[in-house]
Amino acid sequence: METKEKCPRCGQSAMQWRIGLTKAGSTRYRCGLCKRDYTPNPKKWMYSEEERKVALRLITDGMTGRAVGRTLKMSKANAYRWATEVAKKGTMKCG
Numbered sequence: 001m002e003t004k005e006k007c008p009r010c011g012q013s014a015m016q017w018r019i020g021l022t023k024a025g026s027t028r029y030r031c032g033l034c035k036r037d038y039t040p041n042p043k044k045w046m047y048s049e050e051e052r053k054v055a056l057r058l059i060t061d062g063m064t065g066r067a068v069g070r071t072l073k074m075s076k077a078n079a080y081r082w083a084t085e086v087a088k089k090g091t092m093k094c095g
């Protein structure tokens with residue numbers, strides 16, 4: 001599928017292909033001319049407080065970081081990080 005993105009390396013807007021997503025969910029592109037892969041609008045690992053609460057709740061209930069990541073469709077690494085936070089604090093603070 002061709003797009004209207006512009007290659008950051010050669011500046012061409014022709015032959016820019018969507019090649020998938022980054023781990024953070026941003027669309028990745030490849031320049032068909034110079035073969036460079038790039039991400040025009042990289043997302044950061046940002047989650048809402050609501051998502052965080054749900055994740056922490058699941059972790060506190062005994063779910064693994066991996067399962068939480070799968071359930072909430074977020075990065076496993078992120079879920080693991082929160083799981084580690086919970087482990088450090090011992091208990092989850094509500095509100």
Ligand SMILES: [Zn+2]
Pocket residue numbers: 007008009010011012031032033034035036
């Ligand atoms: Zn290019």
